[in-house]
Amino acid sequence: MRKVKRRALVMSAFFTAVVAAGVPAFSFDEDEEGEESEEEEDDDSPAWFAVTGGDVYTGVGGLLRGATVLAKNGVIKEIGYDLYIPEDAEVLDASGRRVYPGLVAIDASTRVVEGTVPGPAREEAVELEGDGHDHGLGFEPEAGPELPYQLDQELFDEADDHALDHDEQLVAAFEAVRESGYESLDLDAAAGFVGAGNDLGDEFDPFNYNLVLTLSAGITTVGQSKGVVKLKRYQIEDVVMADRKLISLSWSTGRAKESLRDKFKGAARYVRAYRAWEEEKKQNKDLPEPSRKGVDSTALKILSGEVLARFSNTGRNDLLEIARLAQTYGFRPVFDGCIEGWTVASELGRAGASAIVTPRTRTAKDERLQREAGSSIENAALLYEHGVQVAIIPGDKTIDLMGLAGRDLMHLPIEAAFAVRGGLPQDAAIAGITSVPARLLGVDHRVGTLEVGKDCDLILTDGDLLHYETFVQVTVVEGKVVYEKDKEPYWSHIPDLAPAKAE
Amino acid sequence: MVLNLKHMSIAIAALLAIQVPVLAGDALAIRVGRAETIANGTVEHAVILVENGRITMVEQDLPIERGIPILDRPEWTAMPGLVLAYTRAGLGGGSASMFEPQRSAAKELYPASSIWETLRESGITTVGLFPTGTGVPGQAVALRPMGKTPAEMILSESAFLKVTLTSDASAKKRLRDGFEEADEHVEKEQKAREKWEKDQEKKKKKKSSKKKDDDEKDDDKDDKEEKDDEPKVFVAPEPDEKVTPFLRWRAGELHAVIAIRKAADYLHLLDVLSDEDVKFDLRLPMRSETDIYEVADKIAEQGCRVVLEPRTAWHPGSRQDRNVARELSEAGVEVVLIPQYDSTSSFERWLSDVGFIVKMGLDREAALRGVTLAAAGMLGLGDRLGSIEAGKDANLLFFDGDPLEPTSNLEAVMLEGEFVSGEVDL
DSSP states (O other): OHHHHHHHHHHHHHHHHHHHHOOOSBOOOOTTHHHHHHHHHTOSSOOEEEEEEEEEEOSSSOEEEEEEEEEETTEEEEEESSOOOOTTOEEEEOTTOEEEEOEEESOOOHHHHHOOOOOBOHHHHHHHGGGOSSTTSSOSOOSSSOOOOOOOHHHHHHHHHTGGGHHHHHHHHHHHHHHHOTTTOOOHHHHHHHTTTSOGGGGOOTTOHHHHHHHHTTEEEEEOSSEEEEOOSSOOTTOEEEEOOEEEEOOOSHHHHHHHHHHHHHHHHHHHHHHHHHHHHTTOTTOOOOOOTTOOHHHHHHHHTSSEEEEOOOSHHHHHHHHHHHHHHTOOOEEESOGGGGGGHHHHHHTTOEEEEOTTOOOOOOTTOSSOOSOOTTHHHHHHHTTOEEEEOOSSOSOOOSSSTTSSGGGHHHHHHHHHHTTOOHHHHHHTTTHHHHHHTTOTTTSSSOOTTSBOOEEEESSOTTSTTOOEEEEEETTEEEEEGGGSTTTTTSOOOSSOOOO | OOOOOTTOOHHHHHHHHHHOOTTTTOEEEEEEEEEEOSSSOEEEEEEEEEETTEEEEEEETOOOOTTSOEEEEEEEEEEEOEEEEEEOTTSOOOOOEEEOTTOBGGGGOOTTOTHHHHHHHTTEEEEEEOOSOEEEOEEEEEEOSOOSSHHHHEEEEEEEEEEEOOSSHHHHHHHHHHHHHHHHHHHHHHHHHHHHHHHHHHHHHHHHTTOSOOOOOOSOTTOOOOSSSSOSSOOOOOOOTTTHHHHHHHHTSOOEEEEOSSHHHHHHHHHHTTTOOOOEEEEOOOBSBOOGGGGHHHHHHHTOEEEEOSOOEEOTTSOOEEOHHHHHHHHTOEEEEOOSSSSHHHHHTHHHHHHHHHHTTOOHHHHHHHHTHHHHHHTTOTTTSSSOOTTSBOOEEEESSOTTSTTOOEEEEEETTEEEESOOOO
16 A cells, blocks of 8 residues: 555656646556656667456456557556557457466476476487486476487497397387376476576576466466566566575474574674664764674575565464564564464454465365364455465466366466355455566566556456456556467467456 | 699699599599589489599580490489488487587597498498587587598598587586687787787887887788897787687588577577678487478578478477478578488488478478588588589489489499499499
8 A cells, every 4th residue: 555655646746747648537647757757768679568448357456447558668658548559569359358467476386487308209209218217208307407418429330239029129118207296296396306496597598388378377487495486478678577585494393493593593683783872973973884694694585575485384383483473573474384273363464474385285174183273265355354465376386287177377367266256356366366476486577467657567357356257368468469369379369258247 | 625724723633632533533534324413403415424432524425425435324313422410320319418629529539340341232322421429519620421440431621519508507508618718818918919019019119219210010821031130020829618609600611510409599599690791501300390491581581502301390289290301492591401310310311301291392492402511511621512413422322213212222322433332343
């Protein structure tokens, strides 16, 4: 709310300028807008992009039927009616479609952004079959940045000698493929190994089909362990949006708890001393600055709000302990999982907590307990009701085509729909996959809602985003169409729902 | 027709000294039903005049001067010898990551190996042998699969610099570091030169009172003239052995073949090389799936050749076949085709594999170039071999039918004017 107010103030300052450009029914300006527009005016050929005629769900409370979203160089310039659209603008007709902000997955496996390296070609796989069952079928991640070059002479001469077994090998190989589930092998570990400690942007694969499938789910921004990545296609430039903001902290053993408490205690003491010093310095200039020696820098960053503390605890007692810790030292915890959060929702709300929930999680109650325990479909709803910011993520944070389908990143909106089933308001559920994760990732100034000044990342759907039959038809990232359902081989065979009906 | 002896150069003489072809000094006219010249398309009823290991003339129904022996084989189709541009034939594999740009595959050469005969019998008359390893593992050597010593075999000591680049920060950094070290060397050299020039100036000032005739010297390195105990000539600091290949690469004396795995790797490669003006070709090991077609236009723009195996791959995440060689070729990329594996059976079925992707839509001319002239070009030997043209090495293959037809037999192989495989009676 505070943010919106601030924007509203800024809006009044720039109102005249905006009016001159059109008559926006809905227009919030970012602070930097003034500077930016001056810079952009120097640009010879700005890339204009307009989405027209769709029902625009802005994510800040407004639903604008048949409105136009106009973007310049990938940034939303205006949202409203009867806008002047420059002649050279690329226009995307969204009539009959709903327009939502691009979704934000707070966590995604590295394979979404780095892709995987496909296995060796078919025959090679077969010829290598004799080498070992798991080998050569093409799924073994290569260790390090190595490429399988042509294999050595002897190996293949040997294979030639066994030419008679070729058919047998072929059958065995394909059966093994079927059994192992082609898509199931998790290459993330290997990808992580390759890129350990390196720059996210240097590993980005803008062509990999996991990324395309992620875009097909409407997701345009993903959190990674190393930072936040915009899912751009066809390019590797400017994809890293921010460094890691969520810092995982351990709250498990007594020792870990004690150590964490001590760190926060030290950091809090330092912050107090520093503030006191700042005040006293006005009178006494020679006063020495308090020493930072022995003060934990991460704890300090958490207390200053620069990064967020993330706890993977799910049990009630842990949640309460952490909430108290947070209140004692003055930071806002992020609970990942938060399965029993619904039993202590008011305490978490008081602590200013955020929660990353998976509504479909099922954990049985410990029957020895008198109190409420275990998972609840109402978790998200109850947390939200008590003021906890709720972000929603599926149980499987990758693109997974094997086994029990429907619980991976491709079903992020479905996961949010389950929260609605538990009583979460529709708006809050959508916020849980857009603006809330954007805020927790520290990129809410760029993504999460459709607002003037933010990136033009949006999706067009053929129905309500949270309806199970709905498909994302078009995904736009920074004013460029990056996914069209009809043009990709993955879902083009599924017909559109009837054009969105009036509610 | 007069024998054109003018073209005989000292180089050939040197070559003949070691090669001693059967027809040394003599000429041979080969009349075939058709010749795939590569350079000038298909020539029907072609007569190829071979002299001292070289082709001196190719023409349709060329009248043959009396006295020149004729090999008359109207049922044959001739094509240039196959150029296996990217191989570890006869040597083991290995994929250790390293930065050894100065390494040469020539060191691994073992002339007594039986592999060379295998290659000759498969119609392979030129070989590009690369060093093992990934990263920047060294330089490839181009050779003829014939000879008793490495020196007899080698055509080019540094055919190309092998580089692998994957989409990750460490691989990108390694390549960047190579150029940075080259930069540092250039800087060092410049500083040394400035220092030297300053010193010279100082000395001159000192001496100007005594000697007026002191010669003005600039940085002519070859000038060995010395008037004092101090050298008058600037001696550049010797570059590190690992820096030299990068300096040569920049200077255009060396080109690289850079192995990538997928389209994204290519973008990351361009990112690394954005400030460099260097020549490179690409090696794309064919995988079960590929997305390289996403950057086909960008590759064509860069003018890179692409080395790949003649086979199709799946569209990512599907079972839809994509003929990558065709897509690259149609985008304007010169494709270099190599056998599926470094195995005898793969060498033997190389051309029928190529025939397969031609059947799948690859342009036939592009395919034939891909195993001959394009491959020779990649080894820096495009002026010397790879096509049936006057002046080129007489590396010729003779088939009893279309070379790309699996039922055709390779009847004879000529390597620099000498039949090295097949029984041929005049």
